[in-house]
Amino acid sequence: MIGNWNTTAARTLRSLRGTSAPMTYTLIAVCCLIFVLGPVSGLTPSYGTGEALAAAQRAYFRHWGVVPADLFDGPAREALTPATALFVHGSWVHLLGNMLFLFVFGAMTEERMGRVQFTLFYIGCGYLALLGYAAANATSQQSLVGASGAISAVLGAFLYLFPSARVTSLLPFLFFLPLRFPAWVVLPFWAALQWLALNQASSGPGVAYLAHLVGFGLGFGYAWVRYRKKKGAKRGPGRAVVGDGRATKVRSAPAPAPEGENQP
Template identity: 35%
Template sequence: MFIPLHDKNELVHVRLQYVTFGLIALNVLVHLITQSGAGGFLLQDYAVAYGLVPDIFATFSLDEIAQGNPVLLTSPLSYAFLHVDWMHLIGNMAFLWVFGDNVEDALGHVRFLLFYCLCAMGAALVHMLANWGSPIPLIGASGATAGIIMAYLLLHPNVRVWILILGRIPLPIPALWCLGAWLALQVYNSVTSTDDVVAWWAHIGGALTGAILLPVMKRKSVSLFQRSG
């Protein structure tokens, strides 16, 4: 649909968005470790081992919970640090790079990290319920970044964001228009699409989690729907 390039939205409460930087660096590092050869594609073994497979949760036993099955415990978060290829990774990290700093500014470093992880887990839960019993692993940070997008939209709907449309046309558009359109597209596709490649319901889950958590986790001095930025 579009790629975010830049927003002119100064930080107020933090000097440096080092959690955002750290998350991007961690995603890149994990991809370097898990990719195969020069093609940069994720090795299937990693997707199965660390991705979220709904079928595993649909068939688990109480004994597995008691024994602390590592897949049950880790995959609702570890999946968000795996990406199919470099384009998948860069697309997600572009949204985190442009919008993550201001959300981190509004929440604070520690709460932002917790927010990101909870959005990823909320996305995993909704995806799992919508695809119950599916053997296809869910991977990618798009659910977590959907929570970031929703948080930014609730905080700074009027800030102009430079986006790249169709891969070649740069335009400055208010966040309400471009991010609102992005969210509307996720809802539409989650209902109508039969494409198993894109996890539309994970995007919905991440966005809903972000909408619920932001008012609770933001700094008390930070207001929603800010008019300037």
């Protein structure tokens, strides 16, 4: 049994080392593993059922998620929660939506930034996105979980690094017809939707749209500061270039999943 586990782990590590974006896939794997082992997945019998399961979920979110009131007026360990919350999700839909977007946009961004820089960028921007939301809602007792702040930063960086990359989008109001648009059309449109939703959102449990916008702005700003000189030297206008100079294409994806349902 142990031998089989060691063999499987070794093969997984070799596979990750052989990819061009190992940290993207590692982050996806870690988020999925944490979710499956936690009380929200419904796959771990030890958390019980009914009210016992609901209580376990509330305690889980409060311990690992960001509670703004505790973050600014609580014990020192609360300062770590904007980092731990990045790996906790509130539902299967929340998890799968976020991981799909990380899979689609994270790999190319990691290839451009490099493994170490991408990992620090992802965690740092995700931390600041949740911190920004908490600062704007400093008295809230609701817990906040999810990787959407970090993934929104990836979208912002992707927009700057690959503005002409063609993104296949499925639009509900056009009967989900697959349409291809450049990133400079799709991603600002997504950001505009987050802004509109933020202005209409209530103060109760729901989606933390502000964390999306903070993450998106941080990601775009970081890429602009870090790569603005190199970008002009390596690629001409109106064309995203990766490696051999071919125009970049990315897979289809829906809008990013909600930022960690504020838990009651």
